[in-house]
Amino acid sequence: MVFIHHMISAVIPAYNEEDVLEASSCALAGVLSRLSPLGWEIVIVNDGSRDRTAQAASRLAHDSHIRVIQHERNRGKGAAVRTGVLLTRGDAVLICDADMSTPPETLEPFLAELSLGADLVTGDRWDRRSRIERPQSRLRRVMGGVYAALARWITGISLRDFNCGFKLVRGDSARSLLKRCQSDGWTWDVEVIALAVRSGLIVRALPITWRQYDRSSVSPFYAAVRSLVDLTALWFRLRGAKDL
Numbered sequence: 001m002v003f004i005h006h007m008i009s010a011v012i013p014a015y016n017e018e019d020v021l022e023a024s025s026c027a028l029a030g031v032l033s034r035l036s037p038l039g040w041e042i043v044i045v046n047d048g049s050r051d052r053t054a055q056a057a058s059r060l061a062h063d064s065h066i067r068v069i070q071h072e073r074n075r076g077k078g079a080a081v082r083t084g085v086l087l088t089r090g091d092a093v094l095i096c097d098a099d100m101s102t103p104p105e106t107l108e109p110f111l112a113e114l115s116l117g118a119d120l121v122t123g124d125r126w127d128r129r130s131r132i133e134r135p136q137s138r139l140r141r142v143m144g145g146v147y148a149a150l151a152r153w154i155t156g157i158s159l160r161d162f163n164c165g166f167k168l169v170r171g172d173s174a175r176s177l178l179k180r181c182q183s184d185g186w187t188w189d190v191e192v193i194a195l196a197v198r199s200g201l202i203v204r205a206l207p208i209t210w211r212q213y214d215r216s217s218v219s220p221f222y223a224a225v226r227s228l229v230d231l232t233a234l235w236f237r238l239r240g241a242k243d244l
Contacts, residue, residue, distance in 0.1 A: 003114040007039035008032055008107075009090030009171065013080035014044055017098035018052040020213070024100040025060050031104040032065075035111065042066045043084040048074035078181065078188030085178040093174035097165035099213040106208055110168040119173050119201035120193065123164035129207035136212045147227055151187075154235045155194040159205060163189040166208060173201055182237065186223075187230040194238060 010028055014021055025042060032040035044057050048071045057068040069083055081095055092114060094107060102123055113121045124130060136144065144163075151162045163186065169177070173196070183191045196203050 003092070003111070003170070005036060005091035005111070007041065007090040007171075008036040008092050008094065008111075009040070009088035010042045010094040010096060011081060011084035011088065012042065012044045012096060012098050013047055013077050013084065014049065014053050014057065014098045015047045015074060015077070015080070016049045016051045016053060018049070018056050020099045021053060021056045022060060024098055024104075025066065027100060028096070028104040029063070029065065031107055035108060039090075040065060041088070041090065043069065043087055045069045045071065045080040045084040047071045047077070047080040076184035077186060078191075079184040081188055082178045082181060082184075085174050088171065088175065091171045093169050093171050095165075095167045095169070095174075101211050101213060102164070102166035102208045103211075106166060107168065109206060110166075113204055113206060114168065114170060117202055118204040119170050120177075120196045120203045121168045122159070122161070122189075122193070122203070122205050123166040123208035123210075124159070124161045124205035125164055125208065125210050126160040127205065127207035131207075131209045133209060134211040134213075140212075143224055143227075147231070150228075150231050151190045154231060154238060155190060155197070157193060157197055157203075159193065159203075161205065162193060164208065164210075169196075173199075183230060183234060185230045186227055187234050190231070191234055191237075194234075 042065060046053050046057050060066045061068045085093055110121045148160060148162055152158060177192050177195050180195055181188055181191050193203055
């Protein structure tokens with residue numbers, strides 16, 4: 001199936017990203033304008049940030065291609081992604097982190113993968129071809145490996161990296177999947193991929209460049225407990241419905 005796009009949408013969920021949001025969004029805008037001269041948009045969802053992310057986002061909103069949505073309180077990454085994706089209009093929807101841990105130039109091979117028939121393309125940091133310029137801490141890598149193993153067991157899907165923050169989805173599929181996704185927190189990636197596979201969509205993983213930026217104030221213990229709770233809830237949902 002040949003993928004023909006007239007507009008690319010990008011969704012950036014942002015929580016306490018005042019230091020990186022403007023530079024990252026401008027870099028992404030340059031790539032989008034080159035790859036999609038007929039039309040592009042960036043939807044920034046400020047997820048109840050406690051710093052000056054709202055002010056940074058407001059400055060960006062002076063560009064007619066950029067829209068800013070404000071969550072009055074922090075609702076979680078999954079909720080922010082859902083809000084943004086459901087407002088997109090593009091034939092392809094990119095979901096990426098505000099710090100651009102994966103550089104926006106990565107979008108080009110992901111678009112090519114859609115043209116080859118994929119419906120959802122996600123980055124794979126564990127691929128041997130991936131270029132890890134600034135790795136995560138050993139603790140985060142161990143936690144990520146355990147999380148991925150649990151996600152594989154829950155979903156029966158053999159991906160190595162469910163929650164890489166760089167995903168490209170066909171527009172209609174993205175909006176349909178996020179409308180059905182119930183995860184407000186970190187397990188949204190796992191649920192969306194499970195929904196895509198159950199819907200018969202083609203999911204592919206590509207190697208990426210990755211630069212870790214550790215600015216999180218969340219403790220590793222809290223993150224581990226929250227991830228386990230969220231995955232358990234997802235497991236019950238997947239068991240309870242053949243088609244979510």
